[in-house]
Amino acid sequence: MLGWLYVCSVLCVLYPGSSGRSLEWFTALVRTEYIEPLTNTTVQGTTESGRYGDSSPKESVHGLVGFPRDPAHLEGCHPDTQYNVPGMSTEAMEGGDPWIALVARGGCTFKDKVVNAARRKASAVVIYNEAKSGNATVPMAHLGTGNTVVIMVGYPKGMDIMELLRRNIPVKMVITVGTRLVQEFISGQSVVFVAIAFITMMIISLAWLIFYYVQRFLYTGAKYGNQGNRKETKKAIGQLQLHKVKRGEKGIDIEAENCAVCIENYKPKDVVRILPCKHIFHRQCIDPWLLEHRTCPMCKLDVIKALGFWVEPDETLEIPVPESIAGSSLSVGTLSFAQEENRSEINNMPTSSTSDTLHQCNSAKEDAGETTALLGDPGSEDIPGEQIQNSGDPTSH
Structure with a gap:
């Protein structure tokens, strides 16, 4: 675009009124x-x-x-x-x-x-x-x-x-x-004018390029500036409690309870993660979210800080999640597990989910990069005993 403007200006200067001559x-x-x-x-x-x-x-x-x-x-x-x-x-x-x-x-x-x-x-x-x-x-x-x-x-x-x-x-x-x-259309004044116009266009183009690359550099820095804290974040997420859902266990109705992120019902052998705020989610849904945002999608609790880890807030991107949307009324049961023999205490806490979190969960499930090392095999039966507590199973103790 700038090139065409420059060519037109040069032609206007070199051939002023040339149509009648x-x-x-x-x-x-x-x-x-x-x-x-x-x-x-x-x-x-x-x-x-x-x-x-x-x-x-x-x-x-x-x-x-x-x-x-x-x-x-x-x-x-x-x-x-x-x-x-x-x-x-x-x-x-x-x-x-x-x-x-x-x-x-x-x-x-x-x-x-x-x-x-x-x-x-x-x-x-x-x-x-x-x-x-x-x-x-x-x-x-x-x-x-x-x-x-x-x-x-x-x-x-x-x-x-x-x-x-x-x-x-x-x-x-x-x-x-x-x-x-x-006929000589080019005069001394025309040459000076063309030179000034060319220099002006070059300055404008250079300023635009500098602005573009500065913005790109800032965007790249903001995108990758928090890489130094990702290890600490993954380490903190790895300490969150895991639980494997079983059919018929007390405190969770797999036909009614669902994950607030993906809006899918819990199924037997699903691995869920229990946050410090006692909200539970599919491990595959919540881990990528926590890796990027650190907060609970429902109550916005800073999970990383709650576990005693510190990450610079200006190096992370937090996107608030709406607590509710008109026309959406979904509830998810939350469980409280304790390492007691043949006992589990279950507390139901009402929550809400949004259609936005569904897309975030689905896109997170397709991420085969950093989350694979964090999540492992969701269908594996061998989950570390210190992270999983089974409720209603006499042999779990």
């Missing part, structure tokens, strides 16, 4: 000849000071030079402009003898000047530039002027010819095609 232009050789009355000598001069208009035929033309009769309207903008051609009568002008109109720039469009002069049978139009422009010439757009040759000359050249005409001295002019040049 040609890519090439031609100079015009202007040769003048007149007789100086004071010395009765012929004066000739040739300069490549003219420039053909964009729509002008690139042809040679010759004839006497004329100018507007009204000194206040030397631009030739009025449709009824009358021209004075020293050395040529009005009948000759209207009869088709070649003559060239000399008019000043400004007052109207180039097209209007050419059309008005062509209406007076002028075979060519010479427009001299403004005084502030000096010898410079500019491109001229004048579509619809037919076969009339149009050139522009600098202000000094135009005034030299105008002074002779005002003295009523006939001036012959020959216009020929000069050098073909390619």
Whole structure:
């Protein structure tokens, strides 16, 4: 996106208004000849000071030079402009003898000047530039002027010819095609502007890249910054009490009781973990949760701290779990086990579960990384005796 903006800005700078200009232009050789009355000598001069208009035929033309009769309207903008051609009568002008109109720039469009002069049978139009422009010439757009040759000359050249005409001295002019040049759209200011725009775009792009990688580094650090405490957390989870559910044991109805995380009923041989808050869950459901969040999903007890372990709180991510959701009414029996011969004390504590915890449990069951070493084989019959207490089984003591 930034690259396209840069390309567009460069094109706008390099080709401002280029749709109305040609890519090439031609100079015009202007040769003048007149007789100086004071010395009765012929004066000739040739300069490549003219420039053909964009729509002008690139042809040679010759004839006497004329100018507007009204000194206040030397631009030739009025449709009824009358021209004075020293050395040529009005009948000759209207009869088709070649003559060239000399008019000043400004007052109207180039097209209007050419059309008005062509209406007076002028075979060519010479427009001299403004005084502030000096010898410079500019491109001229004048579509619809037919076969009339149009050139522009600098202000000094135009005034030299105008002074002779005002003295009523006939001036012959020959216009020929000069050098073909390619239009130069790039100026010094344009180069500076393009350089500044390029540097600005590079600074913006560099700032964006720095911001992106800083954010990525912070995210990576937050994700893996608590790796040093995971061993302590796993060690603490490993000390939580385990119990294997058996059919028909007192205090738990496997047909009604279910895990608050996965919302599935307990089944015979399911291994459950008993938290310090006396809430129980499937070991496969609660262990991954505790490894990441440390708290009981139901009462939010910090299980790791309750066991006497300390983990920096700013290095762990805790996501609160809603205690209840409207329309959800599920209860889970909680068990309290004690190592007494042929006895188990069971306490039922109402809890609630959410649909969010179901997804967390299911995704945790698919984690085959760190939790595998922690959980072991959920269906194994060989669970360490110091972590499991069986209720209602006389042989468990």
